[in-house]
Amino acid sequence: MNIAILGFGTIGSGVYEIIEHATTPETKALHVTHILIRKGKPKTLPYMCDDIETILNDPALDVVVETMGGLEPAHTYILQALQAGKHVVTANKVVVAAYVKEFHECASENDVNFYYEASTGGGIPWIQGLEKALRIDQVNRIHGIFNGTSNFILDHMQRYQATFDEVLKEAQHLGYAEADPSADIDGFDICNKLRISASIAYDYHVPDNFPVFGIRTITKEDVQYFKSLGMAVRLIAKTKRQGNTYSCVVEPILFKENQLEANTMDNYNLITLHGDTIGDLKFFGQGAGKLATANAVVQDILDILEGKAHRVLHFQKEMQYDTTLCNRDYIVRCDKSLRPMLHHLSYDSSTFDKYLHVKNVEVAHMHELMKEILKHDATAFMASIHDHREEL
Amino acid sequence: MNIAILGFGTIGSGVYEIIEHATTPETKALHVTHILIRKGKPKTLPYMCDDIETILNDPALDVVVETMGGLEPAHTYILQALQAGKHVVTANKVVVAAYVKEFHECASENDVNFYYEASTGGGIPWIQGLEKALRIDQVNRIHGIFNGTSNFILDHMQRYQATFDEVLKEAQHLGYAEADPSADIDGFDICNKLRISASIAYDYHVPDNFPVFGIRTITKEDVQYFKSLGMAVRLIAKTKRQGNTYSCVVEPILFKENQLEANTMDNYNLITLHGDTIGDLKFFGQGAGKLATANAVVQDILDILEGKAHRVLHFQKEMQYDTTLCNRDYIVRCDKSLRPMLHHLSYDSSTFDKYLHVKNVEVAHMHELMKEILKHDATAFMASIHDHREEL
Numbered sequence: 001m002n003i004a005i006l007g008f009g010t011i012g013s014g015v016y017e018i019i020e021h022a023t024t025p026e027t028k029a030l031h032v033t034h035i036l037i038r039k040g041k042p043k044t045l046p047y048m049c050d051d052i053e054t055i056l057n058d059p060a061l062d063v064v065v066e067t068m069g070g071l072e073p074a075h076t077y078i079l080q081a082l083q084a085g086k087h088v089v090t091a092n093k094v095v096v097a098a099y100v101k102e103f104h105e106c107a108s109e110n111d112v113n114f115y116y117e118a119s120t121g122g123g124i125p126w127i128q129g130l131e132k133a134l135r136i137d138q139v140n141r142i143h144g145i146f147n148g149t150s151n152f153i154l155d156h157m158q159r160y161q162a163t164f165d166e167v168l169k170e171a172q173h174l175g176y177a178e179a180d181p182s183a184d185i186d187g188f189d190i191c192n193k194l195r196i197s198a199s200i201a202y203d204y205h206v207p208d209n210f211p212v213f214g215i216r217t218i219t220k221e222d223v224q225y226f227k228s229l230g231m232a233v234r235l236i237a238k239t240k241r242q243g244n245t246y247s248c249v250v251e252p253i254l255f256k257e258n259q260l261e262a263n264t265m266d267n268y269n270l271i272t273l274h275g276d277t278i279g280d281l282k283f284f285g286q287g288a289g290k291l292a293t294a295n296a297v298v299q300d301i302l303d304i305l306e307g308k309a310h311r312v313l314h315f316q317k318e319m320q321y322d323t324t325l326c327n328r329d330y331i332v333r334c335d336k337s338l339r340p341m342l343h344h345l346s347y348d349s350s351t352f353d354k355y356l357h358v359k360n361v362e363v364a365h366m367h368e369l370m371k372e373i374l375k376h377d378a379t380a381f382m383a384s385i386h387d388h389r390e391e392l
Numbered sequence: 393m394n395i396a397i398l399g400f401g402t403i404g405s406g407v408y409e410i411i412e413h414a415t416t417p418e419t420k421a422l423h424v425t426h427i428l429i430r431k432g433k434p435k436t437l438p439y440m441c442d443d444i445e446t447i448l449n450d451p452a453l454d455v456v457v458e459t460m461g462g463l464e465p466a467h468t469y470i471l472q473a474l475q476a477g478k479h480v481v482t483a484n485k486v487v488v489a490a491y492v493k494e495f496h497e498c499a500s501e502n503d504v505n506f507y508y509e510a511s512t513g514g515g516i517p518w519i520q521g522l523e524k525a526l527r528i529d530q531v532n533r534i535h536g537i538f539n540g541t542s543n544f545i546l547d548h549m550q551r552y553q554a555t556f557d558e559v560l561k562e563a564q565h566l567g568y569a570e571a572d573p574s575a576d577i578d579g580f581d582i583c584n585k586l587r588i589s590a591s592i593a594y595d596y597h598v599p600d601n602f603p604v605f606g607i608r609t610i611t612k613e614d615v616q617y618f619k620s621l622g623m624a625v626r627l628i629a630k631t632k633r634q635g636n637t638y639s640c641v642v643e644p645i646l647f648k649e650n651q652l653e654a655n656t657m658d659n660y661n662l663i664t665l666h667g668d669t670i671g672d673l674k675f676f677g678q679g680a681g682k683l684a685t686a687n688a689v690v691q692d693i694l695d696i697l698e699g700k701a702h703r704v705l706h707f708q709k710e711m712q713y714d715t716t717l718c719n720r721d722y723i724v725r726c727d728k729s730l731r732p733m734l735h736h737l738s739y740d741s742s743t744f745d746k747y748l749h750v751k752n753v754e755v756a757h758m759h760e761l762m763k764e765i766l767k768h769d770a771t772a773f774m775a776s777i778h779d780h781r782e783e784l
Binding site for chain 1: 421515652677700
């Protein structure tokens with residue numbers, strides 16, 4: 001089976017490495033025949049080229065692996081590859097979240113496969129786990145630690161009583177965080193992964209119009225305060241369906257210290273689904289990283305090789321976003337002068353001076369309030385409390 | 393697709409329920425056409441019969457689901473079904489652990505499938521996860537909480553400071569434990585699941601000649617002592633390979649309180665594999681129970697329906713059991729008069745009076761010693777300490 005890799009960064013080179021150093025009969029059947037690199041970059045391997053047309057026009061090519069990241073030219077190349085009758089495997093969550101419906105339609109029209117296990121949960125067989133569960137159950141609830149960088153920061157802030165900046169620097173030093181960590185710490189990376197997961201679960205292309213609140217403003221004191229309450233904070237993406245309505249949210253959530261989420265360390269991911277007959281299933285592993293993510297790409301390639309079709313999605317369901325579907329308790333820290341903005345909510349007046357515990361707020365409303373608060377106090381932070389009544 | 397269910401206990405009736413109350417297009421394609429019940433039992437459903445020949449001779453039948461449990465007649469019926477050209481799906485760990493090689497060979501000779509996801513890890517897609525990992529990596533380490541009953545007992549003893557007998561009674565009341573709980577608490581249930589997992593991982597039919605020590609003698613005081621050391625005990629099955637040697641063991645293992653195993657509550661299972669490129673993967677979910685286990689059976693049936701072949705195993709590898717492959721630290725409680733039996737080991741003389749901490753003992757040797765000790769002190773207990781150097 002002949003494979004072209006578009007982009008030779010961390011994941012692309014990881015895919016090449018796994019195939020070149022194949023140790024199993026399955027992976028020994030794979031051959032990298034093209035690597036697309038940027039124009040002007042040195043061609044350090046014989047397979048390298050800087051011309052997408054050469055790749056698309058090669059009749060011997062079976063699979064195009066897209067690991068360039070970003071929207072364009074990834075979007076265009078994926079469509080061109082599908083139209084040229086090539087199977088496509090991608091690790092690119094940004095382009096999948098935005099165009100999953102178009103890609104599925106185009107793959108179906110051209111009778112080829114479009115797979116993207118590596119786009120969500122890195123090496124964790126999450127998408128296949130979800131697709132499998134959907135054969136028998138409706139999956140009406142998903143939540144997860146979908147981002148290793150933010151988890152590393154929150155875990156290390158708690159375990160080593162460190163500041164956000166200290167841990168962020170360490171994460172950057174270890175290669176877990178980008179020089180500009182915004183996508184990870186502001187929740188937008190997770191947002192894409194939640195869209196992909198919920199789109200599969202609901203067979204509906206979920207738009208990105210849901211509330212997202214990250215961890216940029218969390219302090220060492222916040223984390224220690226949560227710890228004093230017996231809780232640990234994790235940045236969570238969560239979705240819930242009821243009939244043909246659904247909600248999605250990305251926000252910091254507090255878990256009791258004996259819950260698995262609270263004990264998910266370092267840069268690991270932990271993703272949970274709930275189905276009626278299967279109950280709770282949780283998948284834990286490396287949510288990023290060169291070889292683990294490349295492993296997921298190669299798994300998709302092997303599914304194509306072995307003719308193991310993934311779930312057929314049409315994205316024709318009618319779903320409504322419902323802001324009233326989800327109420328939660330929050331702990332909010334903001335300048336005291338801004339407290340009146342929260343006084344219409346039900347709150348626990350006995351709670352510690354610096355933090356206000358508000359009760360049973362509509363999630364979307366709380367996020368709106370927080371946006372207003374941040375205009376006046378850019379250091380404010382909030383986290384919701386994991387609701388055991390909707391325990392997964 | 394027409395299905396016969398052999399045995400109509402918890403799992404068999406769960407399979408029937410999922411298929412009869414199908415909510416997805418996939419499950420709606422399944423039809424139960426025969427249910428084999430014991431001779432003399434009342435036929436409460438039209439599909440019921442007490443005659444295996446009727447089932448085997450029905451040319452319209454596609455899949456035989458075996459949920460009778462035990463060795464015989466399950467072993468014979470499975471072989472007969474395969475020879476009659478029927479695919480077989482089983483949830484029966486006892487018969488799979490004993491005859492997995494024979495069943496695979498017979499299925500291959502008759503060009504049908506033999507699948508057993510439900511035999512290990514209940515509803516958790518563990519076997520498929522393992523098989524998938526093996527397409528790319530060697531899996532040289534597996535460990536897991538494979539038994540919900542023992543986990544429920546250990547977790548509740550710790551969380552509610554209860555005695556073994558109190559929690560066992562509760563587990564029996566809740567239907568988590570049998571009237572005779574021996575298989576669960578003495579580790580033999582887990583032993584079968586480890587054999588199945590290791591046999592797949594190594595493509596070698598692993599015999600049951602490895603050390604097994606259960607939790608029958610654990611006391612409330614033991615659990616609280618471990619807690620005072622910042623650890624929680626779990627009954628673990630573990631295997632490790634190095635080249636063509638391997639080790640297997642079932643024993644109580646102590647985990648630091650922030651490890652996921654230590655926070656695996658109630659009757660949940662948590663199973664871990666390690667591969668070179670994928671790193672650590674952990675699967676969490678219901679390891680038993682009617683609908684979760686039946687879900688795994690139906691998943692196998694759907695794989696047959698969709699033509700998704702599972703891993704082809706030949707069990708032709710040459711593997712040697714190596715007792716020296718695994719050394720570990722143990723905490724041992726036994727009558728003080730028996731201490732001299734341990735004095736040839738390296739131990740920490742500063743450890744608390746009632747418990748001896750022994751260091752770096754060969755696992756098989758420690759199990760032999762414990763067998764001797766139990767002859768003189770039937771209340772003795774031991775647990776090993778999870779080795780972070782061989783962290784999965």
